[in-house]
Amino acid sequence: MATAGKPIRCKAAVLYGFNQPLKIEEIEVAPPKAHEIRIKIYASGICHTDDHALSGGMASLNFPVILGHEGAGIVESVGPGVTKVKPGDHVIPLCSPMCMKCKACLHEDSNFCVDNDVGKNKGLMLDKTTRFSLNGKQIHNFMSCSTFTEYTCVDEFACVKIDPKANMQEVCLIGCGFSTGYGTVINTAKVKPGTTCVVFGLGGIGMSAVMGCKNSGASRIIGVDINPTKFPRAKELGCTECINPNDCDKPIHEVIVAMTDGGADYAFECIGKVDVMESMIQSTHYAYGSANIIGVPKYTDRLTLDPMWFLTGRTVQGAFLGDFKALSDFPGLVQDSISKKVDLSKLVTNTLPFVKINEGFDLMRHGKCVRTVLIMDKCDKK
Structure with missing residues (x-):
């Protein structure tokens, strides 16, 4: 794509502190480094865990930060050494990534990688930096993926390829809520x-x-x-x-x-x-x-x-995440959605344009939805 290797300016919902409304900002997303993937997000669900983070329910969080961990999108570009996906692939970013090398990943009863950022909340890539910035100042990511942004950048182990026939407004829920x-x-x-x-x-x-x-x-x-x-x-x-x-x-x-x-x-x-x-x-x-x-x-x-x-x-x-091993199990769940073995459309009771994200949180807090999905862009699945 024409943007490959270049910084991308895009909209993102930035959180500056606990119990503050999310602010739509124009941020910069740097190109992916080695073994990293930059993704154009098309849909993102609002999960209670996002509100949990926003309201101070987590022990620590580094600000500013871009929340969101329940998304679906298309690979825009990849860094050197990436082999699992290529530009144009449809993907789900993973809030519970798996390196498939550590003791936890290799255990048959575990899906919680030692490099998982859940609970640590460092908000950085594996190389301890971030690809998000605003006016030259870094912005942290969230749960290895950050989906409340038009573009995100993830480490290769935090992304899984899915069938392009899937409805992104539905299968984004596989990223957390449904699978959990x-x-x-x-x-x-x-x-x-x-x-x-x-x-x-x-x-x-x-x-x-x-x-x-x-x-x-x-x-x-x-x-x-x-x-x-x-x-x-x-x-x-x-x-x-x-x-x-x-x-x-x-x-x-x-x-x-x-x-x-x-x-x-x-x-x-x-x-x-x-x-x-x-x-x-x-x-x-x-x-x-x-x-x-x-x-x-x-x-x-x-x-x-x-x-x-x-x-x-x-x-x-x-x-955590319903004991699914995301890398191997999520593509099958996507197929179950396509075949309607599981009808994810029944869970999506509200959709909103991305810029109305704070309204989406209000719907959840007041029990007026099952799941609200934010629409970043319309996806042509042809």
Whole structure:
């Protein structure tokens, strides 16, 4: 492309400090160095983790920073030594990249690379620099990818090629929200047919978990949320019934235990609140229940656990990105989207032009969407 090897000026949503609105700025994105890829972003979902970072829920964050980690785009150019993709390829940037060399990447039960920036929040490329700048001053990236920008630059291990027939406004959700909820059901919990599942929180991740429960053959799927406007969509996606804890005269876990003759087979917490996590654990059957933590709490939050919750046979586990190994698994999820084995269009309830990104965050905060997708540009898939 004509821009290869040159800096690109483009719009990006820059965060200058916690609890501040994102500011649309014209930034400069430098050309990719060796083993790096520059991508034109076409669509990006707004995930609760982005708001978590924005509101100070993470232990540290270097400012200024470009958030966003749920995107899809087309490779604009590549640096020397890149072999996995070429200009023109359709890709998903990876917020959980994999080097496939470290002990964690090579372990069959892990997808969390030692070079992952999650939790570290350094906001730099592997060479400890950044390709983003504004008026000569560096801007940090986020979760190895930064998708709230018209162009981004990622290390080669943080990118996967996908089928160009895929709808970017839908498959961008595979980058985080969908894979996290759906994958925790099928990969982590390994939900069995004919079982009972409870999903706490019916946002984008929770709805994805509902889809996973349905596709796994669960016979009863109970959705739990304090926003009843989400119940029709949840039932459309697979919930057999929905409960608003505010309508109950007992703690929600006691209600669920009574409904399910001792507790659910599987439960999933998709919000990131420790009090809900405790209820979720207690909602599973004391002898064999599987409790699964998906939501990300504030870094200062702590769980209070009763050892007797586990000594009788319960298990509690967590997962990042639904235990999917992104490099090998995401292309298959994209094919599932194309074939409608999973209908990601059901999760995209709102689309907005990129410049209205702050409105998108307001929709999420007020429970007025399942997932809002920002449209950076229209993509001709021919």
